[in-house]
Amino acid sequence: AQTVTQSQPEMSVQEAETVTLSCTYDTSENNYYLFWYKQPPSRQMILVIRQEAYKQQNATENRFSVNFQKAAKSFSLKISDSQLGDTAMYFCAFSHYGGATNKLIFGTGTLLAVQP
Amino acid sequence: KAGVTQTPRYLIKTRGQQVTLSCSPISGHRSVSWYQQTPGQGLQFLFEYFSETQRNKGNFPGRFSGRQFSNSRSEMNVSTLELGDSALYLCASSTLSGTAAYEQYFGPGTRLTVT
Numbered sequence A: 001a002q003t004v005t006q007s008q009p010e011m012s013v014q015e016a017e018t019v020t021l022s023c024t025y026d027t028s029e030n031n032y033y034l035f036w037y038k039q040p041p042s043r044q045m046i047l048v049i050r051q052e053a054y055k056q057q058n059a060t061e062n063r064f065s066v067n068f069q070k071a072a073k074s075f076s077l078k079i080s081d082s083q084l085g086d087t088a089m090y091f092c093a094f095s096h097y098g099g100a101t102n103k104l105i106f107g108t109g110t111l112l113a114v115q116p
Numbered sequence B: 001k002a003g004v005t006q007t008p009r010y011l012i013k014t015r016g017q018q019v020t021l022s023c024s025p026i027s028g029h030r031s032v033s034w035y036q037q038t039p040g041q042g043l044q045f046l047f048e049y050f051s052e053t054q055r056n057k058g059n060f061p062g063r064f065s066g067r068q069f070s071n072s073r074s075e076m077n078v079s080t081l082e083l084g085d086s087a088l089y090l091c092a093s094s095t096l097s098g099t100a101a102y103e104q105y106f107g108p109g110t111r112l113t114v115t
Helices: none
Strands: A003-005 A010-014 A019-021 A024-026 A032-039 A046-052 A064-069 A074-079 A088-096 A110-115 B005-007 B010-013 B019-024 B031-038 B042-050 B053-057 B064-068 B074-078 B087-094 B110-114
Touching (some): A003 A088, A010 A019, A019 A110, A024 A074, A032 A064, A046 A064, A046 A074, A074 A088, B005 B087, B010 B019, B019 B087, B019 B110, B031 B074, B042 B064, B042 B074, B053 B064
Parallel strands (some): A010 A110, B010 B110
Antiparallel strands (some): A003 A024, A019 A074, A032 A046, A032 A088, A064 A074, B005 B019, B019 B074, B031 B087, B042 B053, B064 B074
16 A cells, blocks of 8 residues: 555644654655645645655755655655744655656645744 | 646535536646545545546546646536535646656645535
8 A cells, every 4th residue: 555654743843943744655666756745824735845766865955854764664854943934734745656647645744833 | 937726716516516627737737636635534636637638546436527638727527516525626737757757736726615
C-alpha cells in the first residue's frame, strides 16, 4: 500500500524559533518525489519544497529544509526562524515518476501555529 | 505567469443536482489533476488528464467524471449530488517535462456545498 503518515496533528512554535514536522511514507517503488505543501487559512495549496528520491543531498529552500532518510522512509521538514506567516496546515506528499501517473498521495496534515 | 485558476470559487447545490467545475492550468502545463479535500477523508485524488486523455482515476463512483480540452483546460462534473460531496475541490497542473516536471501547482479551489 502507498501511504503517507504524519503523526503530529498539531504543533506550536514561538516566532523566530525552529520547528520540525515529521513524515513517514510507504511505497515499493524506487522512483518518486517527495513534497511538502503548505495550506494557509486561505486554502491555497502552496508548494514549499521537493526532494527527488534518487538524490542523497537534502533539499533546502531558504528557511525550509528537509531531512530525507530513504532507508527509513522518513521525510521531515524543518522550518527555521519561524514567522507568523508560516501558520498553516502542512501536508507531506509523494508521487511516482516514470510511470503512467503523476498523482499525489497526501498525509493527513500537521496544523502549525506560530505564536508571537 | 498566471497561476492555476478555478471557477466558480463557491457553489451551493441541492441534492440530486449536477455540477460542473472548471480549471485553467498554468500556461504551458499539459497535465491537470483533481483532488477532493474533506475534513473526514483528507485529500483524495480524483483524476488526472494529459493531452486530453485520462491517465489515472481515483476510487470515486461513476458520478464523478472529467475531461480535458485541447487548450489543456479541464472540467469535472458530479452528477446526482449527495451531501457527502460537499468538499473543497482542488485542481493542480504540471508540465511533465523538464526539471520541474512533477511539481504540481494548485488553484485556489472550488468550495462546493450540497444541501
